[in-house]
Structures are given as C-alpha cells and as structure tokens.
Amino acid sequence: xxxxxxxxxxxxxxxxxxxxxxxxxxxxxxxxxxxxxxxxxxxxxxxxxxxxxxxxxxxxxxxxxxxxxxxxxxxxxxxxxxxxxxxxxxxxxxxxxxxxxxxxxxxxxxxxxxxxxxxxxxxxxxxxxxxxxxxxxxxxxxxxxxxxxxxxxxxxxxxxxxxxxxxxxxxxxxxxxxxxxxxxxxxxxxxxxxxxxxxxxxxxxxxxxxxxxxxxxxxxxxxxxxxxxxxxxxxxxxxxxxxxxxxxxxxxxxxxxxxxxxxxxxxxxxxxxxxxxxxxxxxxxxxxxxxxxxxxxxxxxxxxxxxx
Numbered sequence: 569x570x571x572x573x574x575x576x577x578x579x580x581x582x583x584x585x586x587x588x589x590x591x592x593x594x595x596x597x598x599x600x601x602x603x604x605x606x607x608x609x610x611x612x613x614x615x616x617x618x619x620x621x622x623x624x625x626x627x628x629x630x631x632x633x634x635x636x637x638x639x640x641x642x643x644x645x646x647x648x649x650x651x652x653x654x655x656x657x658x659x660x661x662x663x664x665x666x667x668x669x670x671x672x673x674x675x676x677x678x679x680x681x682x683x684x685x686x687x688x689x690x691x692x693x694x695x696x697x698x699x700x701x702x703x704x705x706x707x708x709x710x711x712x713x714x715x716x717x718x719x720x721x722x723x724x725x726x727x728x729x730x731x732x733x734x735x736x737x738x739x740x741x742x743x744x745x746x747x748x749x750x751x752x753x754x755x756x757x758x759x760x761x762x763x764x765x766x767x768x769x770x771x772x773x774x775x776x777x778x779x780x781x782x783x784x785x786x787x788x789x790x791x792x793x794x795x796x797x798x799x800x801x802x803x804x805x806x807x808x809x810x811x812x813x814x815x816x817x818x819x820x821x822x823x824x825x826x827x828x829x830x831x832x833x834x835x836x837x838x839x840x841x842x843x844x845x846x847x848x849x850x851x852x853x854x855x856x857x858x859x860x861x862x863x864x865x866x867x868x869x870x871x872x873x874x875x876x
Contacts, residue, residue, distance in 0.1 A: 574608060595611035604778075610623070633662070639780055647777070655773070660673070688799075692796065700812065702754055702757065703817065724839050729866040737831045737873065750783060753781050758795035760776075787829055794836075794837045802871045809826075848861075
C-alpha cells in the first residue's frame, strides 16, 4: 500500500501536527515484521522539495500499553545521548488521546533487518559488539526490573521434540533465578530489531525499544542466541554467546547459571514460535515454517543442555 488510507485519519492528523512548518505527509507505507503493533513508514515532503522519513508505531490489538509506550519514549530520549544508534523520538500518544490507538512517532533509521543465512558469520560478531555497547549504558533513571512470563505450565513442547531434553529444561526453570549484576537491557535484541546496510557490511542501528528493563546481561544474550539458532541453525546460538564474550561482554561465571538463562529463553520462545516464524516468513524467509522453526528450537535446546 502507498497512500494515506493505511493510516487512520486521527492518527494521520496527530502525526502531521508534529511536523515542521511547511512539511506535509506525502506517502504512507506498511512496514512488515511487526508482531504486536502496526508499523507505518511516513514520507514527509519538505518545502524545498526534499523528503525525510518517519516511522509510526500504533498498538491496535493489544491491551494497556501506556507503560510500554512511556518506557519506549524515555528510552529513545535517553539513547540520543549515547553511542548506540536508535531512532529519535518525535511524538508519543500513550493512551490514544488524539490518535485512534496508542501511538509513537520516531525518526527512520537507514538499513534493514537481515535474516538471510548469507553473511551470518560476519553479522554475529557485530551483533555481539552492539549488545555489549547497550549493556554498558548507565541510565540516570534505572528502568523497571525485567519480568519473565514463561512458567513450567506455559511451555509448549513441539511435536516430536526430544522429550528428555525438554523435561530436563523445564526442571531447570523450576529453580530460583540466579543472582546477577544488573545491566540496562533492550529485552528484545535479536536480528529482526537490528539494521544493516547490507547482508555483510555494517550495522546502522537498533530499533524496537518497547521493553527496556534492568536485569542480567545473560537474559539479552540468551534471547538473541535463541533467535539466531532458530533462524540459522542451533550452532549459531552458542556462537553468539562466545562472540559476546569475545567482544568483552561479561556473563555469569557459573556455567549452571548461564545455562539457566539460555534454557529459560529457549522455553519462552516455544510459546510464540508460530507468531515469530510467521513474521520471519513475511520478512523474506519462506523456508522458516512453524515446523522448521520448532525443529531448530528443539535442536538448540538439546545443544545447550549437551554443552553444559
């Protein structure tokens, strides 16, 4: 789609109210890949004939997102003073007071999310270095402590999975979470939220700051490792862990504690693997059917336990 019909009238008017004098919205396009919100790219015409681009995120099918939007707006404002490249905040309507739905408007970063296998060996160290930089941020105001929603009762064991491995993994998360040294976390750092200007060139920025929190570095590392394993094969999950340490990132010293976080995120992924794989297919990975992603998740979980 490439017209204003892809943005609801009230939201369109709200976005236009944040433009500079003489600017106008000349085009609106659907952005693929969003799971919890509608994403739109707005092309802004300038008086001199040039254009610039903004991104609009609207939460249409979710419940109370006021806190999440507030946190994202605060994170984008804070990140503008760091070396981590993220979108700049333009405007936020956390309760949908002026828009049809709660929305956030931000600048558009160059590049694209790269999910293809080609070049993954080059991108993994770059992803690791970027995550180390995020974890080095010391915000003036500490964000809320992380939460984990996965429980032993909500894990979805894939059909045909290694029953012994999954049972052992579920037993691991029955234990109390290990103690940790707190870090600023992105909380959804994974290839779909990192932009590159090509499959094997350089990283241009990190997007989707809807869930920043405070917690163990292992949690962010585990999340990216799970996604890499599902996208590219089980070995790439642990390869990312090694790359993070090689980039001077610090993880739990106790192998059992590292395993806890890796296992917890892999089990959490089991609950959303259908939605996640659907987004990956829409983004250009038709080979990643739900079943294919489930098999890779199973292989990765087994690999994590075998490596312990």
